[in-house]
Amino acid sequence: MNFDEPRVVLLLALPLAGFGLTALVGRRLHQRAWVISVSMIVVTWVVAMVTVYQTLFAHAYGDGGLHFTLYTWVPAGNFHIDFNLAVDSLTAVLLIVVTTIGMLVHVYSIGYMAHDNGRWRFFAYLNLFMFSMLLLVLADNFMLLFAAWELVGLSSYLLIGFWYNRKSAALAAKKAFIVNRVGDFGFALGIAAVWTTVGTLNFTTTDAGPGVFQLLPAALQSGQIAPWMMTGIALLLFMGAMGKSAQFPLHVWLPDAMEGPTPVSALIHAATMVNAGVYFVARANPIFVQAPQAMVFVAAIGIFTAILAASIAFTQKDIKRVLAYSTLSQLGYMFAGLGVGAYTAAIFHLITHGFFKGLLFLGSGSVIHAVHEEQDMNKMGALWRKIPITHATMLIASIAIAGIPPLAGFFSKDEILGESFKNGFVWVWAIGIVVAVMTGFYMFRLMGKTFYGESHVDPHVLPNVHESPRTMTVPLLLLAIPTVLAGLYLGGGIFFGQETVLHQWLGPIFEHASETLGLHDAPFELAGIDGILLIIGAAAGAIGVAFSLWLFGLLDLGGERRNRIEAITNRLRPLYTASVNKWWFDELNDLIFVRIGGAVARALWWFDVRVVDGTVNGIAALTQSTGRGIRQIQTGHVQNYALGIAAGLLVMAVTYVFVIAR
Amino acid sequence: MTQLVSGLPILTLITFTPLVGAILIAFLPKERLNWIRWAALGTALVAWVFSLLLLTAFDPGQSGFQFGEVADWVPTFGIQYKLGVDGISLALVVLTTTLTWISILASFAPIKERVKEYMIAFLILEVGMTGVFLAMDMFLFYIFWELVLIPMYLIIGIWGGANRIYATIKFVLYTLVGSLLMLVAILAMAYTYQANTGTWVGAFDYQKLVEFGFDPTLQFFAFAGFFLAFAIKVPMFPFHTWLPDAHVEAPTAGSVILAGVLLKLGGYGLIRFAVPLFPQAAHDWAPLIIVLSLIGIVYGAIVALVQPDLKKLVAYSSVSHMGFVTLGIFIFTEQGLHGALLQMIAHGILTGGLFLMVGVIYERTHDRTIAKMGGLAGVLPVYAAVFGFFVLGSLGLPGLAGFVGEFVTIVGAFDFYPWVAAVAALAMMLGAAYLLFMYQRVIFGDLSDFLKGIGHHLTDMTRTEVVTLAPLIVLAIGFGVFPGLLLQLWQGPVNDFLAHVVPGALALK
């Protein structure tokens, strides 16, 4: 008996069941509201790992992967959309990230949410998210992916607004959803364009029928569609990715999304959901490679977001916001990678970033927990002794993100930068290096302000600061493992002159793209150009870290540190102001959408009431007043009436005698 | 089952069961409120069961009409009592019978005055609505069409809010203007038929008229008459202004039926009558209608953004949503029509649900001002969840009914002309904006002072309220996950429709 398909379905069914059950009975479980949900996810993880094994290691489904259809979802005549799922190596890689971090976050949440009365809701939402996210990576057609895309948006909305009585949370949730919808606007149109062009939305050609990834390039080749159309489709689709992955200018929702509980930030807004855009662009690589301008655009947006977000991360005082901007920046890297054709590298960074950023967020949650829900880094400091496990794991993650070898970030980031350089995108590489410096700087600014230097913790709170419970620290520790090792395992092959593990896995997926782009698969030259680039990259990170440590360093320097910071701040005042104000994007949005948009809406309402409805009522009023006017002729005087009759007679008689008869 | 049903005049049974119930209720003593209520609910349930029987016996996906019933009425003019059902009307009939019993159930608590008259009006309303969907004779159709008007007039006017009289008169007059012009068109059509064939036989018979093929001039004006009637009912911009007033003043159940079924009458009319009868004129008028639909979609959504009143907001959202219906119809693509139909059903379910939700809170606070609300999630968790469900459904969340209709329409529109799809898709953003804006202000945040003042009356949803909403939730999910249930039902009629139009004849690409 073949368990492959049921197993995949189980991946969806378990979290969905967890959601349903928790939503229905979770409230009655009180403290143990997590039981169903966490156990479901643990089982899901196991199932996922089996699937991953089958796919990546046992190679059970071949290069094409496993494709199957559950039922016909939308049989609207020609618009025939199946509910079909697929597992290939790209999916499997994502499964690892999603289920592993998902499971750890679930476990972590047991402790983190222990004192919140809404925890049943929280776990229900988390399971809903897991379902949606898994559907997203398993979906085998555009529309189903779009559905999952929206559903993860929903979970995100629900979880950001989890503490609904906080106005800021509610607003942030709304903002996240609406900004995502802006991206989805383009995404939906892109999908519509795809269907209009090729008449199907299935990703690849399978036994069930042809797929977009084969048909669309063929259409271009045969001249059925013009190149600009291909670019248009790619850009529309990319718009969705921009929204979901918070790329400039749709990045504004992600920092606000930190209003959600920290595990949510870790899972959704760092490790998984925000990567959906990256995943999608990678998945749709056959479309993008046919649209070179779109590729450049993707790279430009990515790298610009990277530097923009990094610049803002410099000055944020909220620990989670720093991480959020960092996430933006890292996502920018990934898109830069996708744009330059370094698909594997981008996915590599997705994986490593998922682990270390998840770890950072969970760690920050632990910190926040320790200092009694304080998120302002100016009210922290010198905590490393008080919460050692948290500190240790976060330090590892910070080193990783800074790109210091041999931790995970180093491999993935440098692969992106190296590929950019080698594929001819030197400007991407140059900016990337600058961002690498900045990354090192702001990450260690965070570490410094939080764990080192002088303590600014509220004196009342200080005595009670303690390490988090084991449900929280264990996930931290578990996440630290891949943070250290994933890079080596997946990308360490470069040191041995071999094809890396990840390249082996994803090769079949991106092979065709590389060929189309004309990228020769040159062997890695540790002693040549690659090595130089590697060193530059690592050095950039190290410079940033060093400078940061000098400013926010390990030692207690008292006033001296403040002087250093102020000196630099003053010298860079305009940049500093811009950074603190996040380049005024919120203000700009407020102006455009709240003020101008509101004014337009109110004007239209006025138009509706006064002009449209006014016309309707005006006609009625005119009728009425005409009637009132006419009734005046009924004077009550018989003589007047008779005169009226006589006049009528005269008109008629004159007409008959003089007009008609003549 | 099919055997059982085919022996019965099932369509007549569905249509006139409520009338029988109404007559029975007329003989109940008016003090016996519960007898009256249960009798009304029972009647509506019987009609519902009949409609479900029909559903089971129906052969889906077929072209043409099934279960036809025909009898001469006024042979002098070829007027017949002729009923028939196809996939489109079947779906709408079931929607009608479902929403009717839900509405009646939802009226148990709020309607305390003149219950007898209310229930009678409601059941007669159901007769009219069902009849419109089943009538196969233009004359009969018109009669049912107008029959809908009066009960609704009374329901808004008697059991409505403070400004109910203004609203109800506006509703009736506005609708009447349109429908009377449609009457002129119907008669002109019948005459042309009679003049050309020399016989009155079939002059009002829908099927014969469809095959007849009218000359372009008549088509042009007759279409205008039909279109105006339907556009007002849908309602399309700029004929929509009666809707916010009517919704705001109508009692909850009235709003549910208004949004859930009455607006569908317009869409149904366009699909069933306006286009197949006058295909040439439909093509001539289509560009204008498409533009108006697009304006309606965007305009309704933008105006909804700044509405202070919950019902008004939902009303304007209806203008936006129904814009998809008219858009979907007049782009003359298969996807467009599928989407329009699906959107009609989905809008009926979801907006009906939204109005019920507004009704629930109105029942407790006697207010609907968004600014006075806030923080309901804390005190009414079930309410918040169910409300959230309908809000999400309404903004087109995948997995719920609203999504597929909207999406398929956009795909169809893109096939027709990409910019049209782009404008229509703006509603995805705007819809999310106004609905979530409203949801955030009503449900999230701290409990508002106004609501604190309500005190212990602010209770969570009662069992009855949950029961009324549960079917809608089930349907919303059901049609979201398995839209094929509906799409396959009306594939045949959709093909028939497309046979009348020239797909792509309008395409400007």
Added chain:
Amino acid sequence: MSHSLDAYLILSALLFGVGTFGFLARRNAIAMLMSIELMLNAVNLAAVAFGAFTPELQAHAALIALLVMAVAAAEATVGLAIVIAIYRNRRTPLVDEYSSMRE
């Protein structure tokens, strides 16, 4: 002149005009009633005139005139009864003061 049909008809038209003027101009109900009588007489005159100049119509015309007189008598009866009744209410015969109902 008295042998010309037109003369009679013109006389009839003039009488009709006088009656019309009286009806349109007078305020007193009875004066208006009298004006109507003048108009009816004008009709009779026209009828008689036609009779006088058309052999086949002579007897018919006379009968028309007689019947019109009877009608006039009936009208006068009814009219005066109504005048008396309203006079009892209003204490005035001026018709334009009966304008409680207007517009």
Added chain:
Amino acid sequence: MISIDANTILALLPPAGVALLALLVVVVDIAWPGRDRLLVVVGVGGLAILIAVVVIVGPLPGIGLLAGAQEVFGGAYVADSLTVLLDLTLMAIALLTILFGPDYLRPRGLPTAEFAAMLLFAITGGMLIAGARDLLLLFLALELLVLPGYLLAGYAKRDGLSTEGAIKYFLLGSFSSAIFLFGLVLTFGYTGTTNIREVAASVSTLVGTNGLTSLPPALLMGLALLTTGAAFKIAAVPFHYWTPDAYQGSPTPVTGYLSVGPKVAAFALILRLFVDALGSVKADWTPFIVILAAVTMTLGNLVALSQDNIKRMLAYSSIAHTGYILVGLAAFGAAPVGSAAEQNGLQAVLFYSVAYSFMNLGAFAVVAALQRRPGVTSQIATFAGLGRRAPLLAALMLLFLLSLTGIPPLAGFWAKWYVIQAALQVGGWLTLLAVLTVLNAAAAAFYYLRIAVYMYMRDPAEGAPPVTLGGQTRLGLALAAIGTIAIGLIPPVTIAVIAMAQSAAQALL
């Protein structure tokens, strides 16, 4: 010598019967003074018997004893199917009025005897008009119709308004009679006959193919004078001035009668005059009828919108209905000679008259019933809360109002349907007239529904007394309601009325 055969008796039976009934009422009152109920029994019973006799004897297609049209007195009077239809209508009007009148009169100390006698005399006049094919008879019958009408208008002789209405009605009526008479004499002088068929023959030989152009000025002047006189009787604008005042002032049952009886009879006159006598020059009078129709319905409706007195409002409404009926006549006029449309226009006039009689009389019966208690004014405000105070009465009023509005499937709808289709069948300008008709109908809905608003949507005045209905009134209301519903909804009745209208129209052509 005079020879009276059975057919003459049969032909004259209906008007003679009613005249005898009138005399009988006078005699009975003299013999047994003050026996109101007996008078009603005599009047109603007699009318019922006569109606039955007419139905059996009349030249109804299929069931009549008389074969075809029966001419008597050298063609001065004809008993054809038009006569029968109008006789039946007029007798029904009389019957209903006698049923609901006394309940109103009795509390005001007004005798039933004179009321019934006057009514029957007037109806006799109307019935004679219906069969008159002689101008002289037409005039005398007309006087017999209106003279009792003046007296009835002033029936509440101690009421200043009643006498005021009566004198206005009388003065203007006499004025118009004189005008009419002059026209009659001019026609007589020119054609040398008063027989309508002979006049028609004379006119048609004169006109040849040139229409009115070839008519001598005297005949044209006569036509203008006749038209004025006739237009006055049907209360067409601008000859309508008497209507509001006379209707408002008259005792309510009289108003009810005035709004239908003289109108139906005057339309009979118009049919006899314009169709029978002047049919050959219809091309020339049609433009006037078109303009009269348009102006009449529009003015009637517009002014009715702002009336606060129910009787006055219904007066203006009756003016508007005159306009609608004239549309049928206009359709006859504008249709090509000998076409089906021509006949259809006449059918529309007749059908409308019949339907209108029932519904308008019904509405007045409700008003009269409401005003049974002296002191209840005619202000619309007296209807406030009638839906609660007297649900049945309110429901009936709603029924009549809806029928007047033209809501299907009531009689009034069919009536409007008929005139609109007649106009549409002709096409051209008449199409615009049809559109104007429906727009007017929509505007009229406003003031009809305003009554419904008062009845159902406003609370009754503090301490408003209960409404009690007399037994006779109940019967009258029931009959009017049955008529209104049956003509619209019961197919055999609808078909029968259509068939009667058809055969009556054929008799005219």
Added chain:
Amino acid sequence: MVPAGVLLADLGLPPFVPFLNWAWDDLLFLLLAGIMLAAAVFVVVGRDIVRSGVAMMLAFAALAGIYALAGAVIVAAAQVLIYIGAISILVLFAIMLTQSKSGPLSLVFHRQAWAGLLAAIGVAVLLIISVVNTTWPLAVTDRLVSVTNEVALLLFQDSLYIFLLQVVALLLTAAVVGGVFIAKREDSADPGEPAPATLERVRNPVDAAAETPQ
């Protein structure tokens, strides 16, 4: 019967009026027409309504003369009997009963009298134009002699006129029955709407609620 012209001739008068070259009957016609029109004008413009009534009788009398001149002797007789003998008397009684007196012009004429004059002139002129411009096909050039017995025969032998006579009888019956009722004074207090109250109500419509008897 003999024509009026012949009668005049028997008086031994010259065939034409001296100096004017008019036939005597023409003179008579003109005289009678002049008297009638003058009297009629006085009826409508006279300030004293009683005198108007008397003038009306004069006009009727002159008209009777014209009828006789036109050979309609029986109509002339009926004119004297019915109009002068019955209707005029009725009118005069009504004048007495309503105590109408003479008064200033403003009491006599309505404000719109000038417009009425224009309309009346218009009607008269139109009538004159139309009759003058018409060639009456049946008319002979000279007037005929009287035919009283033909009238009688027609009236009592032609079934149509018998029928019309019945209708007139009905008409008069109805007028009398109703007229008597309306004109009859009733002393008993009216339990219904008292007239003044009605008028008040119409002039100052107030909320009916306040009025509805409790």
